Amino acid sequence: MGSRSPGDGISVSAALDETALLFDTAFLRKLERLEVLAGKLFRGLIRGEHVTPRRGHGLEFADFRRYRPGDDLRYIDWNIFARLDQLFVKLYASDEDLTLHVLLDASASMNFGTPRKFDYARRLAAALAYIGLSNLDRVGLAVFSETLDATLPPLKTRHQITALLDFLSVQPAGGRTDLTRALQAFASRNPNRGLVVVISDLLGGDGAQSGLDALRYSGHDLMVVQLLAEQEIAPPLDGALNLVDAEDGSVLKVTVDATLRELYQQRLDGVLADMEQYCRRAGCEYLRASTAVPFEDVVLKYLRQGRFWR
Amino acid sequence: MIQFAQPWALLALLSVPAIVLLHSLKPRRREVVLSSTALWREALRDRQRGFGLQKLLKDLSLLLLLLFALLLSLGLADPRWVTPAAEGSDAVLVLDVSASTQARAGGTFSRSRFSALKREAAGIIDALAEDSRLLIMTSGRTPRLHTGFETDREHLHRQLAALQPTDEAGRPRAALELALSLIRGRARARVHFISDGAFDQDIDFATPQIDYRLLGSGGHNVAITRFDFRPEVGSGDRFQALLTVHNYTQQPFTVPATVTLSHTRLLEQTLALAPGEKKTVILPLQGVAAGWAQASIDVDDDLSVDNQAYAVIGTDERLDVLLYSPGNYYLESVLGAMPGVNVTRQTTFRLDEYRRQAPGYDIVVFDRITPPPLDAGRFLLIDTVAPGLPFHIDGSVLRPTISGQGASALIRPVDLGDVSIDRARRVVLEDRPPGLQRLFWSSETELALALLAQDTRLVFIGFDLMDSSFPLKTAFPLFVSESLAWLRPRETRHAPTQSPAGEPVTISLPADQLDLTVRTPSGEGLIYTVEQGRVTVDATSQAGVYRYERALTQRYFAVNLTDEAESDIRPRARIPSAHPASAAEADADQAAVALWPLMLWLALGVLLLEWGLWCWRPGRA
Known part of the structure; x- marks a missing residue:
């Protein structure tokens, strides 16, 4: 694969020589390869002509859906109400540009795993952002832990990828996770609807779903990437241990045996299944990723299977 | 009541707190940093829902281990279930009557050790329950029973009072083995062994059915431990x-x-x-x-x-010879000169007198007097033949010349070269039985023969000694001596001359003797019935010289203690302090049943149960 992008001939590798070790040359080559592959997937599309699942208030009618509290009463279809005695609102295809928001969990729990989940997540975020920019979308970045730690306003062009990578490179991981607070804060600060990709391990507490709900209720289309380290999926623990929580420092004295490992596995499966079920119910995209799988494979799989990026 | 034969083994119970301590030790924990412990906390809570059973199993495992250690410790301590055998139990009282019990009491006893032993034995008889039976036996060189299993206290006391110490060396092991064999199969039966303890420790003090009461103390002694004569x-x-x-x-x-x-x-x-x-x-x-x-x-x-x-x-060594002869100076001189030979001469032969006297003599000599038909015995026939022999006399031979000499050991050392004979009997051999030996002969007749039959030994000289030069030659006393030695074989030793006290002495007697009176050193006369020519004198528990008559002659045998171990009267045997029936605690008649096999099996069972639990424990990796 060459070092130039197929689009405008700008060499990403050359432009990013000074970026941190996280985004080394090999990584940048992978981005270029992803760009080519993504380009094939977006072939024939032009800016502003995305058929996004997001429904808005344009001129072209798209669909109906049940009325939810808070919907604009002007879009209620009274004819249907007269016939069915049920409230439905009319949806119209949006003709707005798509804004891609990548929200990256930077809590202390993301420091775990080999490779670190945070590194993996940053690469994943960079890849998605790069592909988004390549497809003429606007791409914004936000890093959160207990709340929004840092944000990068939406970028418009691929030339700004350097700033994006720089932003990602300098972000530290630490602190506790408060998804509700962080995601609600993001929703309140970004009223413009868009596609929000949340990359997190979702292990930081019970507020994941309420936080995601806040994004959903703000009109964002939502995609959840639950990233787990291989050591979390199949923990290689045994014997008498002091388990230290990376976020709050609490210590759990435990003797790990096959029974406890099995119970942990059941609990983890339950948490993952709950999140998957929630996403399915809420109309979100859900992708479970392991750090053992190369991030580019995740991206491509996502691009091929996800309904937002077809 | 449970008693422990090896109470020191209870120290093994210290393993119980050790096990508890080991069980309560916390393993050193390794610290592991995780992204979140929330799921582990929930898993732990899940496990703790089933923790009741887990904890129970863990505790049960500890309990089983403790039980195993407890049972093993108790088993090692050799527990015995001791029950008062007050009702219906048999007992054997073994009283030491060996020579050392005659020892003068040192300190604790007023008279002799034996009197103290008897007092102890009387106490056991008095303490017997109503329906308990007791057998009294003594332990000397050989064990002797003095009663059967008796319930009559008075009879037992009388028997005990009649017991006296002997001069015998003690063999307590044999007595105890016999006593145990008498109560074999009776779990509650006991053996009471009362002794001064002056014996070497060759008995098993751990035998639970024996109640040892060793009462001796002190004692100093100087002893003759050997007295004997031996030829150079x-x-x-x-x-x-x-x-x-x-x-x-x-x-x-x-x-x-x-x-x-x-x-x-x-x-x-x-x-x-x-x-x-x-x-x-x-x-x-x-x-x-x-x-x-x-x-x-x-x-x-x-x-x-x-x-x-x-x-x-x-x-x-004494040889009693009955000589029937009209008079033979040479023969009588030779017989009289031989050491230990006692000659009784009869000049005439009377059958009734012969039959009465002959069995008491070792050898009967017929010199020119015709003997009756000969039964079993040893005989020397000179110039005469008895009826019924495999040869007879048929005339005489004048001046026979000795032409041949046999190879018999009887005649081999005798030189007959210059012996001359004036007249000899002509001997006709009727047949040649295997026991007939030719000693020497002339060309005309046999001059001397020897016959060895089943119960008969006989030497025959076929000429009158007075009609020959034979008595004047050196060959004659040699021939007579060899003949007497051949006629009296070694087995004619009548009895041993020395015997340890308590050892039966067997005396050989003439076949027609019906009884034998033996005088003990104290002068008591013991009459024994002779059976098959033998008497076994078993009342030899008194040291000294025993006398008896054989063939009208006074005979002796000596009985001595002369036992190195018995003369050492210092009490040497020690009862282990842990013995369940040591003298200090054996006041009551008790029966003990060993419980250690039960403990061992229970411990093994507990161990198997623990192993089964470990295998079955849910979640075992």
Whole structure:
């Protein structure tokens, strides 16, 4: 694969020589390869002509859906109400540009795993952002832990990828996770609807779903990437241990045996299944990723299977 | 009630707190940082929902381990279930009557050890329950039963009172084995062994059914441990007397020792003995000696029975010869000159008298007097033949010349070269039985024969000694001596001359003797019935010289203690303090059942259960 992008001939590798070790040359080559592959997937599309699942208030009618509290009463279809005695609102295809928001969990729990989940997540975020920019979308970045730690306003062009990578490179991981607070804060600060990709391990507490709900209720289309380290999926623990929580420092004295490992596995499966079920119910995209799988494979799989990026 | 034979083994119970301590030890924990412990906390909560069973199993495992350690410790301590055998239990009372129990009491006893032992035994009889039975036996060189299993207290007391100490060396092991065999199969039966403890520790004190009561203490003794006569090798009339004196005390002793033989003093010597020293005196003697000898030491010690010892010499070499002869100077001279030969001459033959007298003699000689048909016995026939022999006389031969001499050991050393015979009987051999030997002969007739039949030995000389030069030749006494030696084989020794006290003595007697009276050293006469020519004298528990008559002759045999171990009267046997029936705690008649096999099986069962639990434990990796 060459070092130039197929689009405008700008060499990403050359432009990013000074970026941190996280985004080394090999990584940048992978981005270029992803760009080519993504380009094939977006072939024939032009800016502003995305058929996004997001429904808005344009001129072209798209669909109906049940009325939810808070919907604009002007879009209620009274004819249907007269016939069915049920409230439905009319949806119209949006003709707005798509804004891609990548929200990256930077809590202390993301420091775990080999490779670190945070590194993996940053690469994943960079890849998605790069592909988004390549497809003429606007791409914004936000890093959160207990709340929004840092944000990068939406970028418009691929030339700004350097700033994006720089932003990602300098972000530290630490602190506790408060998804509700962080995601609600993001929703309140970004009223413009868009596609929000949340990359997190979702292990930081019970507020994941309420936080995601806040994004959903703000009109964002939502995609959840639950990233787990291989050591979390199949923990290689045994014997008498002091388990230290990376976020709050609490210590759990435990003797790990096959029974406890099995119970942990059941609990983890339950948490993952709950999140998957929630996403399915809420109309979100859900992708479970392991750090053992190369991030580019995740991206491509996502691009091929996800309904937002077809 | 449970008693422990090995209570020191209860120290193994210290393993119980050790197990608890080990069980309560916390493993050193490794610290692991995780992204979140929330899921682990929930998993732990899930596990703790089933923790009741887990905890129970863990605790049960600890309990089983503790139970195993407890059972093993108890088993090692050899627990016994001891029940008072007050009702219906049998007991055997074994009373030590060995010589050491005669010892003068040292400190604790007023008279002798034996009186204290009897008092203890009487106490056991008194403590017997109503329906309990007791058998009394004594332990000397051999065990002796004095009663059966009796419930009659009065009878038992009478039997006990009649018991006296013997001069025998003790063999308690044999007595205890016999006693245990008498109560075999009766779990509650017991053996009470009452002794002064002056024996070597060769018995198993751990035997639970035996209640040992060892009551001896102190005791100092100087003893004759050997007294014997022995011939000097290669010498007919020289012999040695051996006397060994042992000082068992821890102080030096000066002991006057004397040896007398038939009231003649052979030795009078003072022996200086260091503590524990054993000294042997060898006394060379010369001459023909016969009779009994006594050795004595004059010492004031606790045991007197071993201050004397006895020995019998010469009497067994005595040969009683009954001679029927009208008169034969040469023959009588030769017989009279032979040591130990006692000749009784009869000039006339009367059958009834012969039948009465002959069985008491070793050899009967018929010289020119016709004998009756001969039964079993030893005979020398000179110039006469008895009816029923495989040869007879048919006329005579004048001046026969000795032309041949047999190879028999009887005639081999005899030189007959210059013997001349004026007239000899013509002997006709009717057949040649296997036991007939030709001794010497002429060309005309047999001159001397020897016959060995089943119960008969016979030497025949076929000519009158007075009609020959044979009595004048040196060959004659040699021939007579060899003939007597051949006629009297070794097995004609009538009895041993020395015997340990308590050891039965067997005496051979003429076949027609019906009974035998044996005088003990105390003068008591014991009458024994003769069976098959033998008498076994079993009442030899008293040391001294025993007398009896055989063939109208006084005979002796000596009985001595002379036992190194028995003369050491210091109590040596020690009951282990843990013995369940040691004297201190054996006041009651009790029966003990060993419980250690039960403990062992229970411990194994618990171990198997623990192993099964470990295998079955849910979640075992």
